[in-house]
Amino acid sequence: MASDLVMLRLDKAGHSYDGERWQFRALDLGLSAGEITAILGPNGRGKSTLLRVLAGLLKPTSGVVDCNPRTGFVPQEFSGAFPYSVLDIVLMGRARHIALFGTPGPADVEKAMAALDATGMADYAARSIGSLSGGERQLVLIARALAGENDVLLLDEPASALDLKNQDIVLSLLGRLADGQKLAIAFTTHQPNHATAIADRVLLMLPDTQTLFGPTEVVMTESSLESLYGVPVSAVRLGSGDREETAFVPLFRQRARRSGRHG
Amino acid sequence: MSSEGAARRPARATIVLLVIALAVTAVAALGIGRYDIPFLRVIAILLAPVSPPDIAVTPMEANVVFTVRLPRILMAVLAGAGLALSGAALQGVFRNPLVGPQVVGVSSGAAFGGTLAILLGLPRYGLLASAFAFGLSAIVLVYALNGIVARRNILALVLAGVVVTGFFGALVSLVQYLADTEDKLPAMVFWLLGSFATANRDKFLLVAAPVVLGGLLLIGLRWRINLLSMGDEDARTLGVPVEPLRWLVLVLVSCIVAAQVAVSGVIGWVGLVVPHMARLLVGPDHRVMMPASLITGALYLLVIDTVARTATSTEIPLGILTALIGTPVFALVLRQTQRGNHGL
Numbered sequence: 001m002a003s004d005l006v007m008l009r010l011d012k013a014g015h016s017y018d019g020e021r022w023q024f025r026a027l028d029l030g031l032s033a034g035e036i037t038a039i040l041g042p043n044g045r046g047k048s049t050l051l052r053v054l055a056g057l058l059k060p061t062s063g064v065v066d067c068n069p070r071t072g073f074v075p076q077e078f079s080g081a082f083p084y085s086v087l088d089i090v091l092m093g094r095a096r097h098i099a100l101f102g103t104p105g106p107a108d109v110e111k112a113m114a115a116l117d118a119t120g121m122a123d124y125a126a127r128s129i130g131s132l133s134g135g136e137r138q139l140v141l142i143a144r145a146l147a148g149e150n151d152v153l154l155l156d157e158p159a160s161a162l163d164l165k166n167q168d169i170v171l172s173l174l175g176r177l178a179d180g181q182k183l184a185i186a187f188t189t190h191q192p193n194h195a196t197a198i199a200d201r202v203l204l205m206l207p208d209t210q211t212l213f214g215p216t217e218v219v220m221t222e223s224s225l226e227s228l229y230g231v232p233v234s235a236v237r238l239g240s241g242d243r244e245e246t247a248f249v250p251l252f253r254q255r256a257r258r259s260g261r262h263g
Numbered sequence: 264m265s266s267e268g269a270a271r272r273p274a275r276a277t278i279v280l281l282v283i284a285l286a287v288t289a290v291a292a293l294g295i296g297r298y299d300i301p302f303l304r305v306i307a308i309l310l311a312p313v314s315p316p317d318i319a320v321t322p323m324e325a326n327v328v329f330t331v332r333l334p335r336i337l338m339a340v341l342a343g344a345g346l347a348l349s350g351a352a353l354q355g356v357f358r359n360p361l362v363g364p365q366v367v368g369v370s371s372g373a374a375f376g377g378t379l380a381i382l383l384g385l386p387r388y389g390l391l392a393s394a395f396a397f398g399l400s401a402i403v404l405v406y407a408l409n410g411i412v413a414r415r416n417i418l419a420l421v422l423a424g425v426v427v428t429g430f431f432g433a434l435v436s437l438v439q440y441l442a443d444t445e446d447k448l449p450a451m452v453f454w455l456l457g458s459f460a461t462a463n464r465d466k467f468l469l470v471a472a473p474v475v476l477g478g479l480l481l482i483g484l485r486w487r488i489n490l491l492s493m494g495d496e497d498a499r500t501l502g503v504p505v506e507p508l509r510w511l512v513l514v515l516v517s518c519i520v521a522a523q524v525a526v527s528g529v530i531g532w533v534g535l536v537v538p539h540m541a542r543l544l545v546g547p548d549h550r551v552m553m554p555a556s557l558i559t560g561a562l563y564l565l566v567i568d569t570v571a572r573t574a575t576s577t578e579i580p581l582g583i584l585t586a587l588i589g590t591p592v593f594a595l596v597l598r599q600t601q602r603g604n605h606g607l
Binding site: 100 | 359480483486489494496497500501502503550
């Protein structure tokens with residue numbers, strides 16, 4: 001499934017805002033075409049910082065980032081100040097291809113519509129972004145990144161604020177984009193099951209600047225997730241026949257207390 | 264593609280209607296005043312150089328239309344267009360619909376330059392040059408201050424504008440305090456209140472160059488302003504060089520505003536109110552909203568100036584009228600926008 005065409009690479013890279021506390025250090029990471037990488041870590045550990053270093057928004061404090069100019073970044077949520085139409089938003093993804101004093105032409109509109117088509121949002125083109133649900137906005141932001149004809153797609157918690165159905169829509173879209181358009185994709189998430197669902201590789205941002213990076217089935221274990229979050233995690237085998245998968249279930253203390261009272 | 268065309272067609276039709284309304288209003292305004300000329304007669308006078316009318320144009324008519332009213336009307340049109348376009352660009356760049364051309368400190372810098380020139384008794388062109396120079400120096404100060412505080416921080420930029428505005432505001436008060444109350448203080452007060460009463464061909468040319476040039480460049484950047492309005496980080500991920508582009512917009516706005524204040528004093532509220540009207544008419548996309556602002560601004564200030572010179576036997580200072588009319592209009596427009604807005 002994975003080709004070896006590396007589209008974006010971190011070489012012994014590290015980042016620290018104050019020179020004392022490091023978000024990551026001496027990290028080697030490669031994003032390959034057609035491959036999905038999930039980045040997991042506790043709150044405030046530096047997942048978003050890593051994503052911004054990958055995107056070239058932040059310079060690494062040490063080491064080298066081999067940035068790719070054809071990188072699309074999908075923010076966690078829409079941050080615009082004005083209720084532009086969906087098509088206007090997606091057209092913004094064409095910015096790198098349009099001259100300083102230029103405006104998008106028919107060819108750009110065509111590419112934007114194709115991107116909206118790929119995310120299943122073509123019917124929404126004329127709607128105002130303000131009238132869309134959170135899940136729909138996320139799909140529009142992904143379409144915007146696609147309209148830029150990028151090789152790499154970086155997504156900051158793309159499914160964190162979505163309900164189960166929209167999580168399913170976004171995750172399967174990312175899977176299709178990796179398989180069909182051979183994009184190199186990396187996303188941050190708090191849901192281990194999102195990683196097992198679509199990721200080929202997983203990066204765990206463990207305590208004390210340690211990281212663990214490797215194929216999903218190798219990295220995602222009960223013990224590694226427990227040391228990642230500090231909460232006991234149980235791997236449950238589900239399904240049968242051709243669809244068998246592992247789900248990770250956290251064993252919250254609260255549930256133990258209640259079952260002790262009633263059971 | 265068809266949906267893009269369909270979405271933008273009404274906006275284009277609205278802009279065409281605005282242009283027609285502006286042309287009709289301008290011709291009507293040429294006839295309105297103490298010496299009234301009927302609308303069709305104004306058209307005949309305007310066309311006289313190409314096709315002489317049946318009743319020959321009297322020297323009085325030619326004088327009123329071409330020498331007295333035309334420069335004033337063109338200046339009002341240019342100033343209104345420039346202020347509204349500046350406001351539209353700034354609201355996009357600062358991602359804040361409550362921002363106007365005053366926010367970058369240029370108006371108050373130019374106001375200080377003008378009052379200082381009156382205090383020093385500089386001749387007319389000295390006043391224009393001084394107002395323009397201090398207006399531009401305000402933006403240089405804002406840039407320097409922003410650099411000292413935090414180069415990439417947009418809030419620091421707004422605060423730098425507030426500081427520079429306050430500084431020049433204090434200097435204007437100081438100059439007024441020093442001025443002699445018989446002669447120079449009234450001149451300063453009237454100049455600061457804004458007026459096109461002293462419009463002539465030279466002043467028109469002086470304001471035309473920066474406004475037309477800066478306006479054309481701003482219009483050229485109208486789609487980039489969509490990108491800037493998404494926020495700094497988002498714009499950067501889209502490949503936009505945020506800081507240089509923002510400063511380019513600010514410098515263009517400064518040239519327009521400094522030129523306008525130099526020839527006609529401080530005219531508030533136009534740059535704040537008109538972009539909201541334009542957004543109501545054609546939507547938030549700066550590609551159509553900025554041209555719509557430009558024409559609406561021209562129309563708006565032309566109407567207000569015509570009222571200012573004809574409503575009473577003496578002229579009403581423009582700054583008073585734009586504020587008196589602008590504030591309730593702003594409240595109404597805001598109410599409309601809040602209704603049509605989907606929670607953003």
